[in-house]
Amino acid sequence: MVTDSVDPHIAFRNVSVSYGRKVALDRVTLEIPRHEIFGIIGPANSGKTTLLKCINRTIDFAPLARVDGQVLVGGEDVYQMANVFELRRRIGMVFPLPVGLPLSVYDNVAYAPRMAGLTRRDELDALVETCLRHAALWDEVKDRMQLLGTRLSGGQQQRLTIARALSHRPEILCLDEFSIAVDPVTTMKIEDVLLDLKQQMTIVLVTNLVQQARRLADRVAFLNNATLIEVGPTEHVFSEHPAERLTFDYVRGHFG
Amino acid sequence: MARDAATTTGPGAGDAIGRFAAGPVERRKALVERLVAWLLGSLTVLLVLPLIAILATLVAKAWPVLSWAFITQNPQTYMTAGGIWAPLIGTFYLVFISLAVAAPIGVLAGVYLNEYAGENWTTRLVTLAVVNLAGVPSIVHALFGVGAFVLFAGIGRSVLAASLTLAVMTLPVIITSTKEALAAVPQSFREACWNMGASRWQTIRTIVLPNATSGILTGVILQVSRAAGETAPILFTGAVFYVAVPDRGLASFFPYGLFDRCMALSYHLFTISTQVTGVSEALQYGTAVVLIGLVISVNLASISLRVYLRSRKRW
Numbered sequence: 057m058v059t060d061s062v063d064p065h066i067a068f069r070n071v072s073v074s075y076g077r078k079v080a081l082d083r084v085t086l087e088i089p090r091h092e093i094f095g096i097i098g099p100a101n102s103g104k105t106t107l108l109k110c111i112n113r114t115i116d117f118a119p120l121a122r123v124d125g126q127v128l129v130g131g132e133d134v135y136q137m138a139n140v141f142e143l144r145r146r147i148g149m150v151f152p153l154p155v156g157l158p159l160s161v162y163d164n165v166a167y168a169p170r171m172a173g174l175t176r177r178d179e180l181d182a183l184v185e186t187c188l189r190h191a192a193l194w195d196e197v198k199d200r201m202q203l204l205g206t207r208l209s210g211g212q213q214q215r216l217t218i219a220r221a222l223s224h225r226p227e228i229l230c231l232d233e234f235s236i237a238v239d240p241v242t243t244m245k246i247e248d249v250l251l252d253l254k255q256q257m258t259i260v261l262v263t264n265l266v267q268q269a270r271r272l273a274d275r276v277a278f279l280n281n282a283t284l285i286e287v288g289p290t291e292h293v294f295s296e297h298p299a300e301r302l303t304f305d306y307v308r309g310h311f312g
Numbered sequence: 313m314a315r316d317a318a319t320t321t322g323p324g325a326g327d328a329i330g331r332f333a334a335g336p337v338e339r340r341k342a343l344v345e346r347l348v349a350w351l352l353g354s355l356t357v358l359l360v361l362p363l364i365a366i367l368a369t370l371v372a373k374a375w376p377v378l379s380w381a382f383i384t385q386n387p388q389t390y391m392t393a394g395g396i397w398a399p400l401i402g403t404f405y406l407v408f409i410s411l412a413v414a415a416p417i418g419v420l421a422g423v424y425l426n427e428y429a430g431e432n433w434t435t436r437l438v439t440l441a442v443v444n445l446a447g448v449p450s451i452v453h454a455l456f457g458v459g460a461f462v463l464f465a466g467i468g469r470s471v472l473a474a475s476l477t478l479a480v481m482t483l484p485v486i487i488t489s490t491k492e493a494l495a496a497v498p499q500s501f502r503e504a505c506w507n508m509g510a511s512r513w514q515t516i517r518t519i520v521l522p523n524a525t526s527g528i529l530t531g532v533i534l535q536v537s538r539a540a541g542e543t544a545p546i547l548f549t550g551a552v553f554y555v556a557v558p559d560r561g562l563a564s565f566f567p568y569g570l571f572d573r574c575m576a577l578s579y580h581l582f583t584i585s586t587q588v589t590g591v592s593e594a595l596q597y598g599t600a601v602v603l604i605g606l607v608i609s610v611n612l613a614s615i616s617l618r619v620y621l622r623s624r625k626r627w
Binding site for chain 1: 430431498500501502503504505506507508509510511514518519522523
């Protein structure tokens with residue numbers, strides 16, 4: 057597990073997670089460099105989502121979850137941080153199924169800033185517009201900001217979710233199979249946005265679509281059965297000779 | 313041409329009819345389907361008939377006394393004449409005070425159990441206790457009320473003791489319905505909020521509670537009719553045979569203090585039916601009509617509130 061990065065943005069040091077007796081992650085060690093798109097691939101139940109939840113500590117909300125080892129964000133152990141809400145605001149999260157909160161489009165995007173204490177209307181207006189533009193949704197909703205977020209189409213709701221994830225100005229953006237409920241055109245739009253956002257933040261992209269990881273990621277990690285099989289530059293993982301035979305089989309669709 | 317037409321429509325159409333015609337299995341299925349629908353339908357009608365019969369009998373027998381004056385006058389001449397103002401206002405007191413106590417406690421306990429308490433033995437034990445408490449007969453609640461509030465707390469038989477007893481009786485159902493209303497709010501909403509750095513309480517206040525209001529209110533309002541109808545819990549804790557109260561002016565709305573005993577509709581019905589001689593049948597039935605009318609109107613209010621809030625449901 058060699059990385060050339062001196063200052064990783066996120067680092068896992070020997071991290072194990074179990075839910076009761078079920079082991080979801082087994083002694084994972086990896087480093088995610090700044091301003092890169094870091095792809096995580098692997099079959100279902102391999103621990104991809106659990107890995108994301110460790111980064112912003114929403115794993116704490118899972119019943120029976122037990123975390124061992126160290127997760128470092130910006131060099132700090134997330135379990136030593138005094139303010140877990142501040143940690144979560146530094147990280148934007150997007151999950152597989154779009155979740156429009158039962159609030160207006162505007163209030164959806166303004167939710168996190170408001171919960172963090174921002175109340176000035178002009179600042180909120182500007183922030184909401186920026187985030188919706190980044191998520192490639194602004195043109196479709198700019199005239200109906202009071203529409204309920206839950207009334208948007210699935211693809212629009214997913215972009216709303218991304219806008220919300222950007223609303224607290226995160227330094228890390230984690231996406232968990234964001235394209236499952238989104239049509240191909242929207243997926244392409246969002247992928248362009250991600251390549252753009254890479255300049256400003258570190259992006260962790262969990263995906264079932266190995267080709268999506270190949271298109272976007274600078275570096276890819278392959279998880280299987282709670283274990284990290286290999287991690288490396290995308291072209292190496294997708295080459296004819298990755299470090300592990302298992303990786304070769306998976307990316308060519310021989311299993312999983 | 314003619315032959316062409318015959319080949320395209322004739323045999324093809326015949327095949328289609330043959331393929332979709334009902335065989336013996338389908339015919340039996342259709343027969344059973346009709347039987348089941350008929351059976352379930354008639355059972356449903358059977359269910360409604362007693363209610364209609366009860367209401368019709370009550371109203372018919374109470375007809376001679378039913379009037380606005382019946383509601384606004386106090387019982388007179390040893391309860392053999394006059395109206396039901398004193399017990400009616402007593403029932404309002406008991407219901408209002410008991411819910412003022414039970415609703416906040418019950419809703420907050422429900423929020424804790426559903427949103428904060430982890431999945432562990434303590435929580436399971438509490439939930440089990442709540443469920444069992446809901447199944448305790450009301451006369452047992454009454455004895456508990458005598459022991460806890462009247463004697464141990466030294467409140468004495470009073471509006472307060474009776475209301476607290478009713479509150480203990482209604483709490484479990486309020487807790488359970490609150491829990492269920494909260495559980496119906498999708499977990500994904502909570503996770504979305506947590507991921508944006510909102511605390512549990514911020515999430516509950518801004519997203520979970522606003523979307524669970526209809527369920528919670530329904531649960532609370534349904535307990536109004538239960539508290540109004542029960543006799544046993546107030547029998548030994550605060551209801552009294554007769555109290556002379558003003559039936560005119562502002563004072564008539566505030567006839568009881570917290571530590572006074574009061575009359576109540578359910579208990580009044582019991583006394584004029586079994587304890588007092590010479591009460592006309594119409595008077596007894598009239599009391600029953602007002603009691604049941606109260607319960608029905610509260611239930612209707614609860615249903616319409618639920619329908620209204622459902623129509624505004626936002627996902």
